Amino acid sequence: xxxxxxxxxxxxxxxxxxxxxxxxxxxxxxxxxxxxxxxxxxxxxxxxxxxxxxxxxxxxxxxxxxxxxxxxxxxxxxxxxxxxxxxxxxxxxxxxxxxxxxxxxxxxxxxxxxxxxxxxxxxxxxxxxxxxxxxxxxxxxxxxxxxxxxxxxxxxxxxxxxxxxxxxxxxxxxxxxxxxxxxxxxxxxxxxxxxxxxxxxxxxxxxxxxxxxxxxxxxxxxxxxxxxxxxxxxxxxxxxxxxxxxxxxxxxxxxxxxxxxxxxxxxxxxxxxxxxxxxxxxxxxxxxxxxxxxxxxxxxxxxxxxxxxxxxxxxxxxxxxxxxxxxxxxxxxxxxxxx
Amino acid sequence: xxxxxxxxxxxxxxxxxxxxxxxxxxxxxxxxxxxxxxxxxxxxxxxxxxxxxxxxxxxxxxxxxxxxxxxxxxxxxxxxxxxxxxxxxxxxxxxxxxxxxxxxxxxxxxxxxxxxxxxxxxxxxxxxxxxxxxxxxxxxxxxxxxxxxxxxxxxxxxxxxxxxxxxxxxxxxxxxxxxxxxxxxxxxxxxxxxxxxxxxxxxxxxxxxxxxxxxxxxxxxxxxxxxxxxxxxxxxxxxxxxxxxxxxxxxxxxxxxxxxxxxxxxxxxxxxxxxxxxxxxxxxxxxxxxxxxxxxxxxxxxxxxxxxxxxxxxxxxxxxxxxxxxxxxxxxxxxxxxxxxxxxxxxxxxxxxxxxxxxxxxxxxxxxxxxxxxxxxxxxxxxxxxxxxxxxxxxxxxxxxxxxxxxxxxxxxxxxxxxxxxx
Numbered sequence: 001x002x003x004x005x006x007x008x009x010x011x012x013x014x015x016x017x018x019x020x021x022x023x024x025x026x027x028x029x030x031x032x033x034x035x036x037x038x039x040x041x042x043x044x045x046x047x048x049x050x051x052x053x054x055x056x057x058x059x060x061x062x063x064x065x066x067x068x069x070x071x072x073x074x075x076x077x078x079x080x081x082x083x084x085x086x087x088x089x090x091x092x093x094x095x096x097x098x099x100x101x102x103x104x105x106x107x108x109x110x111x112x113x114x115x116x117x118x119x120x121x122x123x124x125x126x127x128x129x130x131x132x133x134x135x136x137x138x139x140x141x142x143x144x145x146x147x148x149x150x151x152x153x154x155x156x157x158x159x160x161x162x163x164x165x166x167x168x169x170x171x172x173x174x175x176x177x178x179x180x181x182x183x184x185x186x187x188x189x190x191x192x193x194x195x196x197x198x199x200x201x202x203x204x205x206x207x208x209x210x211x212x213x214x215x216x217x218x219x220x221x222x223x224x225x226x227x228x229x230x231x232x233x234x235x236x237x238x239x240x241x242x243x244x245x246x247x248x249x250x251x252x253x254x255x256x257x258x259x260x261x262x263x264x265x266x267x268x269x270x271x272x273x274x275x276x277x278x279x280x281x282x283x284x285x286x287x288x289x290x291x292x293x294x295x296x297x298x299x300x301x302x303x304x305x306x307x308x309x310x311x312x313x314x315x316x317x318x319x320x321x322x323x324x325x326x327x328x329x330x331x332x333x334x335x336x337x338x339x
Numbered sequence: 340x341x342x343x344x345x346x347x348x349x350x351x352x353x354x355x356x357x358x359x360x361x362x363x364x365x366x367x368x369x370x371x372x373x374x375x376x377x378x379x380x381x382x383x384x385x386x387x388x389x390x391x392x393x394x395x396x397x398x399x400x401x402x403x404x405x406x407x408x409x410x411x412x413x414x415x416x417x418x419x420x421x422x423x424x425x426x427x428x429x430x431x432x433x434x435x436x437x438x439x440x441x442x443x444x445x446x447x448x449x450x451x452x453x454x455x456x457x458x459x460x461x462x463x464x465x466x467x468x469x470x471x472x473x474x475x476x477x478x479x480x481x482x483x484x485x486x487x488x489x490x491x492x493x494x495x496x497x498x499x500x501x502x503x504x505x506x507x508x509x510x511x512x513x514x515x516x517x518x519x520x521x522x523x524x525x526x527x528x529x530x531x532x533x534x535x536x537x538x539x540x541x542x543x544x545x546x547x548x549x550x551x552x553x554x555x556x557x558x559x560x561x562x563x564x565x566x567x568x569x570x571x572x573x574x575x576x577x578x579x580x581x582x583x584x585x586x587x588x589x590x591x592x593x594x595x596x597x598x599x600x601x602x603x604x605x606x607x608x609x610x611x612x613x614x615x616x617x618x619x620x621x622x623x624x625x626x627x628x629x630x631x632x633x634x635x636x637x638x639x640x641x642x643x644x645x646x647x648x649x650x651x652x653x654x655x656x657x658x659x660x661x662x663x664x665x666x667x668x669x670x671x672x673x674x675x676x677x678x679x680x681x682x683x684x685x686x687x688x689x690x691x692x693x694x695x696x697x698x699x700x701x702x703x704x705x706x707x708x709x710x711x712x713x714x715x716x717x718x719x720x721x722x723x724x725x726x727x728x729x730x731x732x733x734x735x736x737x738x739x740x741x742x743x744x745x746x747x748x749x750x751x752x753x754x755x756x757x758x759x760x761x762x
Contacts, residue, residue: 077425077429078451083431084428084431084653084655086455086654089452169589169590173594174587175587176594192738195589196739197740280589281589283734284734284735284738285731285734285741286731286735287738300422302724302727303425303447303723303727304451304724
């Protein structure tokens with residue numbers, strides 16, 4: 001959404017300047033264009049905004065352009081320019097066009113990783129949403145110690161992500177972890193949480209759900225509280241069952257909130273680097289590697305560092321997420337929802 | 340309004356940060372006055388809690404000798420050091436002046452231009468005194484880029500009490516290993532062997548044991564996917580499948596050391612670098628309980644890899660002179676005698692073996708012949724890169740995600756992609 005708006009603003013601004021200039025070549029002194037009028041009255045605001053524009057241009061625009069460029073070369077650690085003390089090595093990488101993209105999209109590695117990334121995203125988002133919805137409904141009632149529960153449930157959100165993930169890593173340890181000692185206590189064999197590909201997938205999803213539920217819960221709780229209670233009272237008068245009230249009042253009432261949180265949560269989960277990286281490093285083998293962790297690996301972990309392939313994957317991730325956002329909006333719009 | 344202020348503050352902060360980075364330059368080692376000065380940042384990768392104490396003490400000794408030089412000791416976990424150094428060196432900032440570089444990393448760093456050539460500097464003294472196999476990994480294109488600090492190989496560490504209780508001797512080959520493990524399980528309930536599943540370096544002795552190798556540098560041929568390689572993958576899988584060995588794909592080192600130190604496993608394959616840490620365990624308060632023997636042979640040979648660590652100087656160091664002197668000091672006969680005596684680490688200088696500290700160390704005595712017959716690895720720039728693809732396939736075999744045949748083939752394919760023009 002943000003991308004869309006900013007583009008249209010830029011386009012409108014560009015159009016105006018062009019029109020203003022072409023008019024300006026005529027003999028009669030031109031009436032000040034919208035831009036110029038805007039500048040003269042709001043010059044103060046423009047000056048204030050300029051640093052932000054510059055900073056954004058430097059920290060987002062430049063890396064993006066550079067990344068797209070690198071993805072069309074064969075740049076690696078061995079052929080990029082570098083100066084280290086007396087050693088000066090010029091760049092020797094060359095432009096290869098779309099080769100990297102063709103290789104990524106026709107090889108098995110990108111598609112295989114994409115497959116697991118999709119499974120990971122869909123399961124994390126759906127489980128988080130379902131749990132968040134359940135907890136929000138429970139907390140929306142008048143129950144004793146409600147604020148205490150709420151605090152406890154928001155806690156995972158307050159702890160820095162890497163601390164939680166390391167705590168989980170201790171719990172999951174096959175030999176010395178708490179989970180397996182508990183299982184051992186009731187006579188069940190220890191589970192190889194992070195050492196078996198299937199269990200490792202389960203383990204990373206569980207941690208991400210644990211981290212994601214508080215956000216879902218708080219957002220949905222806010223949504224629930226904005227549904228007028230008269231609607232429930234009227235429904236009750238008409239003899240609607242609890243399920244009917246949930247389906248026909250709660251769900252539609254939550255729609256604006258839930259569509260937004262699902263979109264956000266999908267984007268976050270798709271790129272959820274710390275959980276995978278700190279818990280399993282993508283292992284065992286490559287079983288839990290998602291697109292971003294693999295792209296990081298190309299650029300910072302393998303030898304020699306493969307900058308070209310890493311940027312190719314980065315650009316593909318960006319394209320996939322933008323496509324997703326556009327399609328998601330389209331689908332919602334055709335369903336008659338405007339948000 | 341508020342936003343404007345935030346943005347200005349941000350710009351100001353960025354500008355500050357930029358100038359701060361720019362003015363990072365410390366004094367330049369000032370050798371003109373004849374006396375060394377400045378700061379030498381040293382990344383040490385030795386194990387924390389045991390080895391690092393001795394190295395810190397040694398570094399302090401250097402400061403005493405050169406009062407104007409400050410050694411900034413930084414302990415970097417071995418597993419992260421290669422990546423950390425490469426990323427810092429590439430970025431041109433926050434790289435240390437001196438790094439303890441594993442033997443396989445050295446030619447890689449050198450070929451990328453990250454290391455300062457040491458020929459003719461103060462770092463290299465009495466070169467003829469070094470063991471030839473230790474020197475091999477420090478050369479790249481006929482220049483010397485590092486000084487050997489320690490040399491090592493691998494053996495099988497065993498818990499004497501547990502072995503006695505089970506009535507077994509240290510195994511000399513894989514079949515004996517399996518039958519001993521069964522007896523250990525029956526008599527003591529403990530697992531026979533801990534096999535690291537997350538580090539392919541520990542796979543090498545099995546690969547060499549079957550007569551295989553990763554690559555043949557002389558003929559530029561990839562050899563890991565030959566039948567010997569497949570047999571090696573099968574051998575390790577067998578050990579895990581039949582319960583001879585425990586393994587772990589995520590916290591291998593920690594779990595291995597804990598399990599062995601607590602007496603939960605009777606044996607592990609490891610090197611002299613692990614001795615100091617092992618002796619801190621409760622099973623080894625009596626030092627004599629630790630036994631070390633040659634790695635069990637595969638169907639072809641006793642194959643232990645030759646490893647070790649070098650000290651190398653970062654080419655972008657601001658204190659080259661002080662760094663050279665520091666490297667020389669840390670690899671001197673006296674320093675090597677200290678580490679041999681206190682940590683049982685193997686010196687790289689012939690004359691250090693004659694020192695009483697080395698002579699008195701049983702472990703140094705045990706490993707010396709092992710090192711002499713250890714399998715030398717190919718000292719090519721890509722030597723360190725060979726482990727990443729191998730590690731993935733090795734873990735996949737142990738966790739049942741692939742077969743030994745497929746793993747060998749996948750590793751070979753990855754090597755051919757990595758090594759341009761190799762067969």
